[in-house]
Amino acid sequence: MPEIDFWFSIGSTYSFLTVMRLPDWARERDVTLRWRVFNVRHVMTEQNNIPFANKPQKSAYMWRDIQRRTAKYGLRCTLPAPYPISDLPLANRVALLGLRTEWGIPFVRNCYRLWFEDGVEAGSEANLTEALHRADQDPMQVLARAQDPETVAALAAETEAATALGVFGAPSFVVRDEVFWGDDRLEDALSWSRLGHVA
Amino acid sequence: MPEIDFWFSIGSTYSFLTVMRLPDWARERDVTLRWRVFNVRHVMTEQNNIPFANKPQKSAYMWRDIQRRTAKYGLRCTLPAPYPISDLPLANRVALLGLRTEWGIPFVRNCYRLWFEDGVEAGSEANLTEALHRADQDPMQVLARAQDPETVAALAAETEAATALGVFGAPSFVVRDEVFWGDDRLEDALSWSRLGHVA
Numbered sequence: 001m002p003e004i005d006f007w008f009s010i011g012s013t014y015s016f017l018t019v020m021r022l023p024d025w026a027r028e029r030d031v032t033l034r035w036r037v038f039n040v041r042h043v044m045t046e047q048n049n050i051p052f053a054n055k056p057q058k059s060a061y062m063w064r065d066i067q068r069r070t071a072k073y074g075l076r077c078t079l080p081a082p083y084p085i086s087d088l089p090l091a092n093r094v095a096l097l098g099l100r101t102e103w104g105i106p107f108v109r110n111c112y113r114l115w116f117e118d119g120v121e122a123g124s125e126a127n128l129t130e131a132l133h134r135a136d137q138d139p140m141q142v143l144a145r146a147q148d149p150e151t152v153a154a155l156a157a158e159t160e161a162a163t164a165l166g167v168f169g170a171p172s173f174v175v176r177d178e179v180f181w182g183d184d185r186l187e188d189a190l191s192w193s194r195l196g197h198v199a
Numbered sequence: 200m201p202e203i204d205f206w207f208s209i210g211s212t213y214s215f216l217t218v219m220r221l222p223d224w225a226r227e228r229d230v231t232l233r234w235r236v237f238n239v240r241h242v243m244t245e246q247n248n249i250p251f252a253n254k255p256q257k258s259a260y261m262w263r264d265i266q267r268r269t270a271k272y273g274l275r276c277t278l279p280a281p282y283p284i285s286d287l288p289l290a291n292r293v294a295l296l297g298l299r300t301e302w303g304i305p306f307v308r309n310c311y312r313l314w315f316e317d318g319v320e321a322g323s324e325a326n327l328t329e330a331l332h333r334a335d336q337d338p339m340q341v342l343a344r345a346q347d348p349e350t351v352a353a354l355a356a357e358t359e360a361a362t363a364l365g366v367f368g369a370p371s372f373v374v375r376d377e378v379f380w381g382d383d384r385l386e387d388a389l390s391w392s393r394l395g396h397v398a
Contacts, residue, residue, distance in 0.1 A: 065379075072397040168256045185264075188268075
């Protein structure tokens with residue numbers, strides 16, 4: 001039974017930090033996380049929560065903060081990455097398909113690598129095709145399935161589930177009914193799952 | 200020479216955490232912080248950065264997150280505290296006067312205590328009067344000086360200085376020309392001041 005649900009959206013910039021550091025982090029702490037994908041843009045638009053559009057100072061800070069923390073975690077990036085991305089739902093529907101089997105996490109990590117290391121916009125055809133290749137999947141076949149109404153409905157259902165839990169941004173971590181928002185709350189979430197409080 | 204400038208605004212909710220934990224934190228790490236007050240609402244309004252108004256989910260999360268971290272730091276609070284506060288400039292002008300001498304920090308901490316522990320709105324007459332009493336000041340005299348045009352101009356000048364540094368929210372920490380935003384970036388700021396990177 002996973003201790004922590006990790007809710008993310010391809011398109012979220014801070015999710016880069018979590019997506020890239022999470023596997024090692026979880027292994028070192030012997031903790032199981034369940035990766036769950038949703039459409040954060042849909043939730044944020046519905047809640048009138050638009051943190052960066054038309055806010056150049058805050059946006060510049062975001063990239064600087066991510067850059068500093070990328071170095072802290074020993075990751076690589078070339079910033080700013082293309083932002084915002086234009087087609088967020090398709091990439092997240094692909095991730096959803098992958099998370100049903102074993103290739104979801106490699107796909108998401110490669111999608112972020114291409115976006116943050118190589119400047120290939122997440123969700124673009126080039127990004128999805130290459131990330132699927134790297135995850136050993138057939139892009140034509142997967143992208144066709146990602147357009148399937150069943151897949152569209154499944155991402156919408158996960159987005160509703162996230163909203164019902166109180167998730168309003170990405171990345172978020174949910175432990176039982178407790179929501180932790182932001183890559184910088186990952187340690188709080190682990191503490192909550194083990195101690196019932198933030199240590 | 201202080202290593203870190205601590206920029207805050209009475210009225211900022213997350214600044215409660217920093218204001219209350221900072222003196223012990225700094226003593227334990229042998230670090231000097233210079234407390235600097237500005238009018239964050241002015242900056243945020245100018246930058247179209249309104250994080251909580253009309254965002255009930257995000258606001259509810261903010262209080263919960265603050266509550267969890269209050270417990271983590273061994274602080275006390277009764278949440279939610281009155282928010283937003285109606286008269287932010289007056290309280291911050293009083294703080295500015297106090298920070299010129301020795302009673303600034305005791306005043307700010309008592310102002311936050313009254314606001315977060317006892318539900319007495321920061322910046323209200325009851326709040327300022329009692330916080331000044333606790334800081335051994337004469338409220339009548341100080342409140343009169345806080346209305347002085349020189350004091351008004353001084354807070355405006357500090358607000359401009361903060362903006363020029365790239366500060367867009369409170370609390371923020373500035374090390375040389377590097378800005379760190381949020382109580383949860385205090386450790387990053389210290390690391391930057393000592394190592395030149397975030398460890």
